[in-house]
Amino acid sequence: MSSNIQSPQIPLCIPSIKGREWPYIKECLDTNWVSSAGPFVERFEHEFKDYLGINHSIAVSSGTSALHLALIAAGVEPNDEVIVSDLTFIAPVNAIRYVGAWPILVDACNESWGMNPSVVKTFINGSCETLNGYLHNKKSGRRIGAIIPVHILGHPVDLNPIVEIALDHGLPIIEDATESLGATYKGNKVGTIGQIGCFSFNGNKLLTTGGGGMAVCHDSVLASRIRHLSKQAKKDPVESIHDEIGFNYRLTNIQAAMGCAQLERINELLASKKRIAQHYDLSFKPIPGITPMPRTDWSQSACWMYTVLIDSSVFGMDRHKVMQKLASAGIQTRPLWQPIQFSPAHDRAQFIGGTVSQRLHNNALSLPCSPDISKIEQDRVIEMIKNCTLSS
Numbered sequence: 001m002s003s004n005i006q007s008p009q010i011p012l013c014i015p016s017i018k019g020r021e022w023p024y025i026k027e028c029l030d031t032n033w034v035s036s037a038g039p040f041v042e043r044f045e046h047e048f049k050d051y052l053g054i055n056h057s058i059a060v061s062s063g064t065s066a067l068h069l070a071l072i073a074a075g076v077e078p079n080d081e082v083i084v085s086d087l088t089f090i091a092p093v094n095a096i097r098y099v100g101a102w103p104i105l106v107d108a109c110n111e112s113w114g115m116n117p118s119v120v121k122t123f124i125n126g127s128c129e130t131l132n133g134y135l136h137n138k139k140s141g142r143r144i145g146a147i148i149p150v151h152i153l154g155h156p157v158d159l160n161p162i163v164e165i166a167l168d169h170g171l172p173i174i175e176d177a178t179e180s181l182g183a184t185y186k187g188n189k190v191g192t193i194g195q196i197g198c199f200s201f202n203g204n205k206l207l208t209t210g211g212g213g214m215a216v217c218h219d220s221v222l223a224s225r226i227r228h229l230s231k232q233a234k235k236d237p238v239e240s241i242h243d244e245i246g247f248n249y250r251l252t253n254i255q256a257a258m259g260c261a262q263l264e265r266i267n268e269l270l271a272s273k274k275r276i277a278q279h280y281d282l283s284f285k286p287i288p289g290i291t292p293m294p295r296t297d298w299s300q301s302a303c304w305m306y307t308v309l310i311d312s313s314v315f316g317m318d319r320h321k322v323m324q325k326l327a328s329a330g331i332q333t334r335p336l337w338q339p340i341q342f343s344p345a346h347d348r349a350q351f352i353g354g355t356v357s358q359r360l361h362n363n364a365l366s367l368p369c370s371p372d373i374s375k376i377e378q379d380r381v382i383e384m385i386k387n388c389t390l391s392s
């Protein structure tokens with residue numbers, strides 16, 4: 001053992017690196033194409049857009065940078081407001097602030113755990129007005145610039161009602177599909193339904209490149225703008241002329257090489273996630289107080305991060321305690337993110353809705369679900385959870 005980093009016996013979610021990652025990365029090193037120019041970047045973009053069935057894809061350095069560029073390309077300006085999910089990893093909300101805009105945080109719903117479409121509708125119909133052709137928040141006086149539904153944990157947001165009201169008011173939709181690559185909403189892959197879709201290839205995402213992201217869209221003007229901004233807005237590469245302030249957000253060829261190898265196994269990875277979820281679902285069914293993550297008849301979840309709700313009054317132990325018990329047995333679990341409405345990082349944000357994201361946060365626990373987790377390991381997690389209340 002050369003590493004002194006302590007690993008849990010059963011980690012939450014670690015990558016599956018079993019394909020052609022080694023030969024592809026070696027090819028980058030052998031040919032000197034190690035930076036953001038090189039054949040794997042284009043190949044990864046090409047194969048990724050083919051997988052999704054969309055016209056354009058732009059490989060970038062992270063999911064967060066994809067969201068940042070998507071907001072600029074969608075025309076969001078300083079002091080605009082952007083409607084976004086309250087129960088999410090913080091990245092999309094931070095990206096809103098990067099462009100000088102402000103988040104309007106929308107409560108989750110019980111059905112999908114994602115953005116509640118009726119809260120969005122009530123807000124737009126009841127608390128907004130159209131001035132000079134643009135939708136404005138009556139309370140703040142600010143223009144609404146976009147909507148970012150976040151498809152959390154692998155499950156799609158109920159998009160149709162949101163798309164409908166967005167169309168009525170000319171609002172672009174930027175899908176944060178970083179956690180739900182491979183999921184479908186009414187037969188369409190998430191990330192391809194709004195104007196721009198954003199993906200992440202961070203370490204624990206379905207596909208990983210170590211770090212990386214992708215922005216996808218149907219429209220060629222949007223695509224060129226995102227690509228241009230990701231390369232320091234370089235207009236003339238010979239004379240080094242830049243026509244606006246851009247960003248160094250390109251993915252490297254080494255990362256893209258890893259992405260190509262990972263993408264070759266996407267169906268296998270999705271099948272593993274599904275198999276893991278089905279085994280957990282069946283095993284937790286007879287346990288009172290444990291509710292598996294949502295499934296809806298209008299979607300196919302990618303089951304990226306398997307999560308349960310623990311109703312302590314029925315189960316007999318709360319999620320903090322369950323987490324501790326499992327940790328002492330070498331099993332890594334994780335609660336859902338603090339709802340952004342309570343985040344000190346965004347204490348000036350307006351929140352709309354009720355107490356659903358708060359309740360989900362209080363009760364949810366994500367369980368080990370690495371694509372290569374064995375059935376024996378999974379059964380150990382299930383046994384430990386069953387034993388929780390017996391031994392407390």
Ligand SMILES: *Cc1c(COP(=O)(O)O)cnc(C)c1O
Nearest residue numbers: 062063064089091092178200202
């Ligand atoms: C992972 C993630 C991101 C961004 O990913 P990075 O690649 O780490 O920047 C954005 N939004 C959500 C919901 C995520 O889970």
